[in-house]
Amino acid sequence: MNRREFIAKSAAAAALGAPFSAKHNLWAQASADVHLEIAPLKLEIAPGKHVETIACNGQVPGPLIRWPEGNPITIDVVNRTNIPEIVHWHGLWIPSDQDGAMEEGSPMIAPGTQQRYQFTPQPSGLRWYHTHTTAGHDLKRGLYTGQFGCFYIEPKDERGAYDQEIFLTLHDWNAYMGAATDASMDASYDYSTINDRMLGHGAPIQVKQNQRVVFRIVNASATVTHWLGLAGHEMTVVAMDGNPVPIPASITALRVAPAERADLVVKMTNPGVWILGETRDDIRKAGMGIVIEYAGCQGEPKWIDPPEVLWSYRPFAHPESVTVQPDHQVPLLFESKFRGHGDFDYWTINGKSYPETDTVML
Amino acid sequence: MIGSLCSCIANAQDNYEIQVYGADTVAPKTTMLELHSNFTADGTKPLPGSKYAADRLYPTNHAEHETVEITQGINNWSEVGFYIFTSARNGDGWQWVGDHIRPRVRVPDSWHWPLGVSLSTEVGYQGRQFSTDTWTWEIRPIVDKTRGRWYFAVNPALERSFHGQTVNQGVGFSPNAKVSFDFNKCISGGLEYYADYGSLRGFESLHNQQQQFFPAVDLNVSPNWEINFGVGVGPTAATDHLIVKGIVGRRFDWTHHRAGSSGSIQ
Numbered sequence: 001m002n003r004r005e006f007i008a009k010s011a012a013a014a015a016l017g018a019p020f021s022a023k024h025n026l027w028a029q030a031s032a033d034v035h036l037e038i039a040p041l042k043l044e045i046a047p048g049k050h051v052e053t054i055a056c057n058g059q060v061p062g063p064l065i066r067w068p069e070g071n072p073i074t075i076d077v078v079n080r081t082n083i084p085e086i087v088h089w090h091g092l093w094i095p096s097d098q099d100g101a102m103e104e105g106s107p108m109i110a111p112g113t114q115q116r117y118q119f120t121p122q123p124s125g126l127r128w129y130h131t132h133t134t135a136g137h138d139l140k141r142g143l144y145t146g147q148f149g150c151f152y153i154e155p156k157d158e159r160g161a162y163d164q165e166i167f168l169t170l171h172d173w174n175a176y177m178g179a180a181t182d183a184s185m186d187a188s189y190d191y192s193t194i195n196d197r198m199l200g201h202g203a204p205i206q207v208k209q210n211q212r213v214v215f216r217i218v219n220a221s222a223t224v225t226h227w228l229g230l231a232g233h234e235m236t237v238v239a240m241d242g243n244p245v246p247i248p249a250s251i252t253a254l255r256v257a258p259a260e261r262a263d264l265v266v267k268m269t270n271p272g273v274w275i276l277g278e279t280r281d282d283i284r285k286a287g288m289g290i291v292i293e294y295a296g297c298q299g300e301p302k303w304i305d306p307p308e309v310l311w312s313y314r315p316f317a318h319p320e321s322v323t324v325q326p327d328h329q330v331p332l333l334f335e336s337k338f339r340g341h342g343d344f345d346y347w348t349i350n351g352k353s354y355p356e357t358d359t360v361m362l
Numbered sequence: 363m364i365g366s367l368c369s370c371i372a373n374a375q376d377n378y379e380i381q382v383y384g385a386d387t388v389a390p391k392t393t394m395l396e397l398h399s400n401f402t403a404d405g406t407k408p409l410p411g412s413k414y415a416a417d418r419l420y421p422t423n424h425a426e427h428e429t430v431e432i433t434q435g436i437n438n439w440s441e442v443g444f445y446i447f448t449s450a451r452n453g454d455g456w457q458w459v460g461d462h463i464r465p466r467v468r469v470p471d472s473w474h475w476p477l478g479v480s481l482s483t484e485v486g487y488q489g490r491q492f493s494t495d496t497w498t499w500e501i502r503p504i505v506d507k508t509r510g511r512w513y514f515a516v517n518p519a520l521e522r523s524f525h526g527q528t529v530n531q532g533v534g535f536s537p538n539a540k541v542s543f544d545f546n547k548c549i550s551g552g553l554e555y556y557a558d559y560g561s562l563r564g565f566e567s568l569h570n571q572q573q574q575f576f577p578a579v580d581l582n583v584s585p586n587w588e589i590n591f592g593v594g595v596g597p598t599a600a601t602d603h604l605i606v607k608g609i610v611g612r613r614f615d616w617t618h619h620r621a622g623s624s625g626s627i628q
């Protein structure tokens with residue numbers, strides 16, 4: 001998303017986040033704060049290069065939902081596909097029947113019908129929403145599609161120690177399984193994008209020298225753990241999974257697993273035209289990257305390999321260890337059973353595979 | 363597998379690299395180094411009063427064949443392999459046999475084919491005392507598929523001699539095939555089949571064809587290692603009757619990226 005797109009989407013989000021009023025007490029009758037429409041989409045990720053997918057409101061990612069912490073929200077979701085769908089509000093503390101996880105009691109949305117979700121988003125920080133349908137062997141469903149978007153819950157004490165805010169979603173497209181060998185058990189992809197465009201085919205992110213830019217990053221890939229670097233710059237991790245880290249720390253490359261989020265602050269001190277992208281050449285060349293352009297600078301975007309990094313969360317943690325005694329201990333033994341180099345392992349928790357697994361009672 | 367000539371015609375020694383190819387290629391910036399060790403427990407024997415077997419070839423009986431195979435990945439759909447064939451036999455010492463080069467291409471994953479498919483071509487030289495045909499060429503289609511615990515591979519290879527006894531025989535047909543089953547994550551076992559039917563102009567009688575069956579075991583101990591053992595039985599007259607084979611391969615990744623790092627694809 002570039003600055004113009006961000007401003008446009010922020011304006012839309014501001015409308016979504018209009019001052020809370022008494023009309024919210026009339027949810028059943030009143031229109032919702034947010035409307036999402038799930039429907040098939042032919043998405044152009046580069047000139048002449050399209051992917052057939054499913055998305056929310058005809059865009060990838062879906063609209064940014066920006067909402068003040070502690071305020072109730074009403075979201076209507078219409079399913080315009082021909083299969084049952086559902087939207088999961090990822091990372092939120094909300095009742096299970098509103099959470100959008102069918103395994104936990106939220107209803108599926110039948111084709112052609114609408115579902116209303118009502119909850120008070122919390123905690124604050126970068127959350128996201130996405131389909132919770134199970135893809136199984138159909139790599140055109142579930143999180144292999146473009147059904148996701150950012151959900152930012154503004155903290156009450158947002159300090160805003162940045163000049164510009166950019167939301168970025170990572171996604172891989174056209175998943176397939178190889179024909180032979182163990183590698184065929186990992187999905188491979190034809191294309192990768194940041195937001196909806198392949199590297200070099202979207203508008204650049206415009207920045208100014210000495211700006212502090214916060215990048216709010218969601219890995220919306222179905223299966224790929226991504227590594228990101230910003231050529232010519234270091235990045236400071238200020239939050240992981242939407243939660244402020246105890247000790248912000250500088251990194252040269254970010255590892256972000258599927259569904260994981262990271263908030264990075266970058267001070268723009270190196271004028272030029274740079275690439276924020278995957279550190280691995282093959283994935284970056286498949287499209288995972290976006291151009292960062294300083295005001296007044298032009299030219300070919302530059303990529304510089306960051307030093308090789310082995311990821312650790314420890315630099316962001318309190319140096320002293322903390323011992324907390326849990327109220328309950330729930331033993332969960334995860335095991336996999338080999339079913340051949342041409343099949344997926346059979347996974348169990350305490351000897352049972354979902355949905356036969358035992359319910360954990362607290 | 364090196365270009366075996368129709369054994370029924372040339373009685374060629376093709377037991378230097380005994381392997382049914384899978385369709386996958388070595389990854390770019392990666393080298394595969396393999397040692398093929400084959401011992402012929404019951405093979406051709408010297409003719410009376412001679413150190414040679416028929417066609418003035420060295421006997422294969424009790425010969426130890428050591429082949430070094432070096433394969434370099436070019437990109438994610440091609441590789442080039444190079445072979446050094448050697449033979450050791452009591453009384454003859456350790457001898458260089460010949461060399462082959464083998465470029466190979468495969469259908470890229472991005473084509474989304476349901477089967478692994480590749481095409482290998484191999485050309486090279488073997489000394490006259492080891493093969494009645496010295497310069498040979500082979501083209502080998504490769505099709506394979508892994509399904510659950512089962513693995514299937516077929517290599518319907520075609521061969522041609524450019525210099526030697528069967529140069530006028532045209533193209534020969536030498537199919538190979540493999541079926542194996544994963545007993546567990548590390549051990550797979552199955553049957554490998556190697557044959558040389560003779561010229562496409564007219565197959566030889568079964569008696570004169572080369573037919574070998576290898577019960578074989580693959581050990582999948584590490585992605586960087588390839589280990590295969592087998593014992594082959596050749597029931598026809600034109601085939602070495604008993605061969606013990608072993609393959610040990612080591613993959614070298616020259617990218618120097620640590621697994622799980624920001625530069626690694628693993």
